[in-house]
Amino acid sequence: MSAGEARAALPLALIGTRGFGAVHLRQMAPLRESGRIRLVGVVDVAEPEPGIGAPWFPSLAALLEGADQAPEVLIIATPITTHADLAREGLAAGCHLYLEKPPVPSLGDHEDLLRAAGEAGRVVQVGFQARGGGGAARMRELLAFGALGEVRSVDAFGAWMRDRAYYARSPWSGRRRMDGRRVADGVATNPLAHAVDLALQIAGISRTSDIARITTELRRAHDIEADDTTYLRVDPVGPGPFVQAALVTTAPSQSDPWIEIRGEKGRARLEYTLDRLELADASGVRTQESLDRRDLLVDLLDHLDRLDHRDGPDPLDGREDSSAPLLSPLESTEAFTTVLEATQSGPDPRPIAPEHVTWVGEGEAAHPVVRDVEDWMGRALHAGAPFSRIGAPFADPDAVHETTASALAPPRHRAPDPTGGESR
Structure with missing residues (x-):
């Protein structure tokens, strides 16, 4: 991509629209309005209230199969019991993750998820928002x-x-x-x-x-x-x-x-x-x-922009690029x-x-x-x-x-x- 060439909106999906998921919807609104991201779908066990402005899917598998564009970033804002399975499913689909805190319920899950992210060549930002200060x-x-x-x-x-x-x-x-x-x-x-x-x-x-x-x-x-x-x-x-x-x-x-x-x-x-x-x-x-x-989602988007993962071969091989560190990467948690x-x-x-x-x-x-x-x-x-x-x-x-x-x-x-x- 040449310097100054406008980027297409990065496709993003949200799992969990209630609780802190509702906060994510509010916080991403300016990014949607500016064309920085495109919300290609939301996942929840029950259909959300009207007005989200994105199609609803009852499961991540349904979203990955039915969305008109595959998400590059997946925000997981669900109970901790679901984090590890959803994160692995998202990584296997080629998504970078924004995973709400606490990231996983055990050290074993933490290690498994780090390995999955490395094998997929994807990054995981954990939602410890206090790190943004x-x-x-x-x-x-x-x-x-x-x-x-x-x-x-x-x-x-x-x-x-x-x-x-x-x-x-x-x-x-x-x-x-x-x-x-x-x-x-x-x-x-x-x-x-x-x-x-x-x-x-x-x-x-x-x-x-x-x-x-x-x-x-x-x-x-x-x-x-x-x-x-x-x-x-x-x-x-x-x-x-x-x-x-x-x-x-x-x-x-x-x-x-x-x-x-x-x-x-x-x-x-x-x-x-x-x-x-x-x-x-x-x-x-x-x-x-x-x-x-600093907003952690913006930090993740900027990180991905610097890595320029959408142009040419994916440079990620499971290791963090020290020139563009995340504020809250999974390994640091x-x-x-x-x-x-x-x-x-x-x-x-x-x-x-x-x-x-x-x-x-x-x-x-x-x-x-x-x-x-x-x-x-x-x-x-x-x-x-x-x-x-x-x-x-x-x-x-x-x-x-x-x-x-x-x-x-x-x-x-x-x-x-x-x-x-x-x-x-």
Whole structure:
């Protein structure tokens, strides 16, 4: 294609039109209007409301057979139990993927999907939208150059409020497993998964091999299977800060979540949903920075444009082009999936005793509040330890689970035994 020659609209399809799929429809509207993309079809189990402006298909197979143009990009915005199968089907059809978070429910699925993407020569962007903000790069810069002095940890704090209606919105909401498959709809792996992923990225932890040990304490006040009141800690291999997170949907009100790094020379706190960074020096003087945000779908489209995959032989051979990296490629989310694996391989979340919980509101609008939970979240982050180890009255030592990353990895993913034995 010659310089300045206009490109045809890139054909794209969306699986899942409700929930976050509806957000994708709104966000892609300017790209459709400008002619950057063409929505060739949508897939959903039930016919969507009129006005989407694209044909509906009940399955991906039906779309691939019946659409008037094959999609080059496939957005998957469906429950996590369906991600791995749909992603493999899309890759086999030659599609690049935008896969909503969490990408897959297990490390085994993560490895299988990476292999499938490599064999297909296609790329996978994962929908950790918080990576689109400039905060992660700015925080990594502060760490790399020692601007805050020695840093012990990268801390994530998320105090959200969710009512009964939130966990009643779909059959998989608040579940750990359904029909024999993982759902993993816990606070740390779905609603506040962005906090965990972003903290890992800031700390430079992106692969299973970067992690030595994971500690979790998973509790629940809602009448659900999954965790809603959680502490977790990720200790790295070698030097560097550990990552910890205190995350709940049992707070008295909703607040903006944040990531913080604190050192002897000051601290930096990123409110990642607002793209706002607050810096404080050792004397307490504060400054604020407003950061730009980049849409992850636009990032994927620009990535594909730079690779120019639509002209001539496909240059992709399963490896990322380092000159045009994605903001959230699948391979970089392996550490997050390792944390997810740790939350799912441990004991089921233990219920918090009723005397520590106050229900506010009526009916489906009622929401539980764990007494003084925000105070105990802050104390846990200060101590670098689970709730039960700092004396939180709602805590339970039996809910604490520690595991090594090597114990979580699929057998073929594990490194050879350093004693000379065979890899398991």
